Amino acid sequence: MEHHIAIADGVYWVGVNDRRTKLFESMWPLPHGVSYNAYLIDDEKVVLIDAVKDLFSGDLAGNLHALLGGSRPVDYLVINHIEPDHSGAVQLLRQLFPQMQIVGNKKTVEFLQHLHGIGDNLLVVQDGDELALGRRTLRFALTPMVHWPETMMTYLAEEGILFSGDAFGGFGTLERGIFDDMLPEHVLVEDEALRYYSNIVGRVSPMVQNALKKLAGLELKMVAPTHGLVWRGNPRRIVDLYDRWSRYQAEEAVVLAYASMYGNTERIMEAVAHALTRAGVRDLRVHNVAESHPSYILRDIWRARGLVIGTPTYELGVFPMVDNLLSMLHEKRLCERTLGIFGSYGWSGGGVKGVQEFAAKMKWEVVEPVVEARFATKAEHLVQVEQMARALAKRVREFHPA
Ligand SMILES: Cc1cc2nc3c(=O)[nH]c(=O)nc-3n(C[C@H](O)[C@H](O)[C@H](O)COP(=O)(O)O)c2cc1C
Ligand SMILES: [Fe+2]
Ligand SMILES: [Fe+2]
Known part of the structure; x- marks a missing residue:
């Protein structure tokens, strides 16, 4: 130089x-x-x-x-x-x-x-x-x-x-x-x-x-x-x-951030990604939080109107790396995002509930239904995924700045 x-x-x-x-x-x-x-x-x-x-x-x-x-x-x-x-x-x-x-x-x-x-x-x-x-x-x-x-x-x-x-x-x-x-x-x-x-x-x-x-x-x-x-x-x-x-102004885009230990949550993630695409979302970025550094996930979320978080339940709560991302989003005080939530649990549950509590704290809108499978995904969850993806795609389109 x-x-x-x-x-x-x-x-x-x-x-x-x-x-x-x-x-x-x-x-x-x-x-x-x-x-x-x-x-x-x-x-x-x-x-x-x-x-x-x-x-x-x-x-x-x-x-x-x-x-x-x-x-x-x-x-x-x-x-x-x-x-x-x-x-x-x-x-x-x-x-x-x-x-x-x-x-x-x-x-x-x-x-x-x-x-x-x-x-x-x-x-x-x-x-x-x-x-x-x-x-x-x-x-x-x-x-x-x-x-x-x-x-x-x-x-x-x-x-x-x-x-x-x-x-x-x-x-x-x-x-x-x-x-x-x-x-x-x-x-x-x-x-x-x-x-x-x-x-x-x-x-x-x-x-x-x-x-x-x-x-x-x-x-x-x-x-x-x-x-x-x-x-x-x-x-x-x-x-x-x-x-x-x-001004937290975002684009017509969705970020899907998830973790999965044994593949149950990941299978829901795949269904969500396909359903979002079918519902018209063209700009979708998927991050496995155990692999992507939060630096990049934060960046992508900053420009995306919609976010979907998927977590297994881990020791009564949100999977630690998902939790870390949520706490960073909270620290960064990011406003005005619309959230979809899914997860998998075995007995007590707690993962999905933790993400719902985060959404309430952030005053973010959560699209229904929230999808939560006990261990493996069943047919009913796939129906819910379709509904959630359509609802999220609609909201993301509505908020797209003129
Ligand atoms: C280390 C570990 C801790 C877990 N802790 C809980 C728990 O506290 N409560 C619960 O309901 N399920 C718990 N589970 C069960 C998982 O949430 C469940 O197997 C889930 O389907 C895992 O999703 P995955 O296949 O996407 O990793 C635990 C599983 C593992 C491996
Ligand atoms: Fe500097
Ligand atoms: Fe500085």
Whole structure:
């Protein structure tokens, strides 16, 4: 990867690709890696917007050296988001540029002290404040909880560039070009952006809506997030996608997530899948929760209006990996889904009941009938499956956005 890539006159991407970290936040798989995007504005003042994970501090220093030589220092480090995947390099930056001022809000300063033990050379900004760089001006917009309490965005007014932090970001490294307009229309781009959204940002969707309202008046020529593509060709595309995702708006699609130890629940799953297809569902994704990482299941559920959960009863309750998925959905506070439920039990039952309790907690609509077989599936269950699938297909169609 080149050391730096110009994104506008005197504005450079100076980030890094991380192909070493296997699990983002120790949890979310990174089969295509992830980028930490840092940006340098070379004006009368030199500003670095966000940094990188500590593991890559040296790479960032090299990128800066290639641009600035040994002579010009970085005057300001703007910390839009202090999560260590972006602020990890701060200590090395302070050693390299002892005069550098760190720009953040009240919360950033509080976190900076506790996270990095740094309490000097600070410039505290409030919502709407501006910082003159010489020829151009930065404006700060506080966007709390997108993704942490200190999160803010920085707008370079003269260029129409929004440095948006984690918002509008995606998983995946940037080897083929850092701009959206350099890539073919490839499903991976949206898939990895949605996976990032659902895994990392989804829980704070209402705050994303607040941030979008705040940004509504801005002329956006470019959206430059801290992960993934820089949106230059069509910046509205990612903003519109975030708007849809954070309103929980879904497509005419169904996800079928199930587990099965000995095949009884799996046989019902097959019947449900066929029945849904017969009922007109064209976009159906099936996940065995013991095999698919919840990262991918969450992503698919985020875009699907309908969900069907199938579970055996296991030690009086929901199968553990199904339970894990349900608890993640609860944590992510996903709203407005329509649910079908099926399962199998041997004696006490409890699996299907657990999923019903989850649906009540989520205030999700459950389509009837709920299908529950004692051990093996019988003819009556197949009739119920047909009814459930037809009811779900109907609801999913009704909710399809015009
Ligand atoms: C380890 C284990 C624990 C189970 N615990 C219960 C239970 O607590 N209550 C119950 O009704 N059935 C229980 N069952 C029975 C299963 O729910 C039943 O066999 C079901 O048909 C399994 O579905 P499957 O073939 O899709 O795995 C248990 C089965 C296994 C293997
Ligand atoms: Fe973050
Ligand atoms: Fe991040």
